[in-house]
Amino acid sequence: MAEDRSPTVLRIDGGREAGIRRYFRAISAIVWKDLAAELRSRELMSAMLVFALLVILIFNFALELSVRSVETVTSGVLWVTFVFAGTLGLGRSMAIEKDRGCLDGLLLVPVDRSALYFGKLLGNLIFMLVVEAIVLPLYSLLFSVNLFDPRLLLVILLGSVGYSAVGTLLASMAVQTRTRDMLLPILLFPIVLPVVVAAVKASNAIQQSLEMATIWPWLNLLIAFDVIFVAAAFMLFDFVVEE
Amino acid sequence: MAAGDANRSMEPMPILLKVLSGFSVALFSVALYMVWFYAPREVVMGEVQRVFYFHVAAGWVGALAFLVTAIAGAIYLLREESRWDLLALSSVEIGVVFILINIVSGSIWAKPIWGTWWTWDPRLITATIMELIYIAYLMLRQGIDDPRRRARFGAVYGIAGFISVPITFLSIRLLRTIHPLVFGGEGGSLAGSFNMEPPMFLTFMISLLAFTFVFVTLLWHRYRLQLRAEQLEQTKMKLLLE
Numbered sequence: 193m194a195e196d197r198s199p200t201v202l203r204i205d206g207g208r209e210a211g212i213r214r215y216f217r218a219i220s221a222i223v224w225k226d227l228a229a230e231l232r233s234r235e236l237m238s239a240m241l242v243f244a245l246l247v248i249l250i251f252n253f254a255l256e257l258s259v260r261s262v263e264t265v266t267s268g269v270l271w272v273t274f275v276f277a278g279t280l281g282l283g284r285s286m287a288i289e290k291d292r293g294c295l296d297g298l299l300l301v302p303v304d305r306s307a308l309y310f311g312k313l314l315g316n317l318i319f320m321l322v323v324e325a326i327v328l329p330l331y332s333l334l335f336s337v338n339l340f341d342p343r344l345l346l347v348i349l350l351g352s353v354g355y356s357a358v359g360t361l362l363a364s365m366a367v368q369t370r371t372r373d374m375l376l377p378i379l380l381f382p383i384v385l386p387v388v389v390a391a392v393k394a395s396n397a398i399q400q401s402l403e404m405a406t407i408w409p410w411l412n413l414l415i416a417f418d419v420i421f422v423a424a425a426f427m428l429f430d431f432v433v434e435e
Numbered sequence: 436m437a438a439g440d441a442n443r444s445m446e447p448m449p450i451l452l453k454v455l456s457g458f459s460v461a462l463f464s465v466a467l468y469m470v471w472f473y474a475p476r477e478v479v480m481g482e483v484q485r486v487f488y489f490h491v492a493a494g495w496v497g498a499l500a501f502l503v504t505a506i507a508g509a510i511y512l513l514r515e516e517s518r519w520d521l522l523a524l525s526s527v528e529i530g531v532v533f534i535l536i537n538i539v540s541g542s543i544w545a546k547p548i549w550g551t552w553w554t555w556d557p558r559l560i561t562a563t564i565m566e567l568i569y570i571a572y573l574m575l576r577q578g579i580d581d582p583r584r585r586a587r588f589g590a591v592y593g594i595a596g597f598i599s600v601p602i603t604f605l606s607i608r609l610l611r612t613i614h615p616l617v618f619g620g621e622g623g624s625l626a627g628s629f630n631m632e633p634p635m636f637l638t639f640m641i642s643l644l645a646f647t648f649v650f651v652t653l654l655w656h657r658y659r660l661q662l663r664a665e666q667l668e669q670t671k672m673k674l675l676l677e
Binding site for chain 1: 512574575577580588591594598599
């Protein structure tokens with residue numbers, strides 16, 4: 193698709209390599225734009241963080257988490273927290289684009305639309321990872337569990353990639369509907385559930401320090417879903433932003 | 436132009452559709468008769484096992500309907516002709532109903548065999564998620580006014596949501612589950628499994644065929660209704676503009 197859309201642009205820039213460099217520059221420009229806006233306003237990140245802490249707080253009362261009982265539910269509580277906070281971030285990050293007419297501007301940029309998708313995906317992923325990076329140590333402090341296992345961090349990274357991949361696609365759809373904030377979780381949760389289930393199962397197995405033989409199937413599943421979801425969203429994104 | 440539209444909306448039901456409707460009713464009656472009177476009573480489970488024939492057939496129709504939606508959605512994205520979108524929508528509506536039949540009939544079967552209406556088993560969960568995805572599909576469409584955007588988003592969600600169908604199908608083959616696997620597995624030890632005798636197999640095949648015909652018939656009727664609704668909408672808009 194890239195070839196038939198911007199052949200002239202490629203030629204002006206002197207060939208294919210420049211086109212590829214241009215593509216990555218567009219992605220990084222979008223990511224940078226999101227980060228810079230967030231650094232100045234800090235509204236998205238602070239909302240996600242406060243929300244995440246509130247979810248953990250509610251879980252604490254609902255499940256009567258104590259240092260002893262927390263072991264078995266940690267991965268579940270963490271993932272529900274990430275998923276809820278993630279939804280908040282995704283909805284907001286796309287609503288900003290839509291409401292201030294920024295999306296129309298981005299669509300006019302003469303690069304492939306998928307650059308826009310990957311840019312937003314990376315931005316959303318970074319926001320989610322930052323929130324997770326703050327929630328994780330806080331959680332281990334509050335409930336005295338050790339969460340610093342590189343395998344667990346890998347699972348969280350993979351899970352977040354899959355989640356943001358589907359989330360970015362569906363959030364760009366949801367913001368263009370009448371019932372946007374209500375609709376996003378309803379659209380997103382059932383589709384992204386395979387990723388979340390695999391991530392929870394893998395995290396749980398790691399938490400309970402089971403041997404790698406039980407962790408691998410879930411990890412493989414997680415990677416497979418990541419690949420499927422990124423590829424599907426990459427192909428479908430064009431149709432979602434087209435006007 | 437207006438007269439042409441009026442003529443088109445008066446268009447009689449195609450002969451083939453009439454024949455198909457009659458045939459579906461007849462075939463369904465045969466299937467019903469076979470399920471009740473021809474298929475032998477299962478030794479262990481008794482009469483309730485007869486739920487099996489329609490339970491699996493309804494699940495099959497649901498999966499088939501969602502496949503039709505995904506394919507029609509893909510064609511819509513390529514061609515942008517609204518009839519493909521109407522076909523996809525019609526198919527989802529039917530699929531949602533049949534998966535509901537599938538879940539409810541499974542529940543009726545589960546009560547005496549597993550001793551509970553519902554259990555958190557991978558198969559039951561994946562089927563429910565599938566149902567929720569397509570209910571979300573209908574809600575997504577309700578939230579969009581512009582018909583072209585509605586069609587495009589519907590197509591995208593129908594394609595993305597289709598991943599739940601193979602997951603549901605494979606869930607009893609890959610995961611540890613108490614759901615019986617009647618075909619191609621050695622799930623003989625699970626509660627609810629049974630060996631299929633030839634009359635049972637024949638009854639099952641006829642049920643499957645009957646449900647497939649019912650699906651095609653319903654889809655065609657629903658599609659025609661959607662086309663009419665669209666024509667009505669266009670006529671209304673035209674009258675409003677005049």
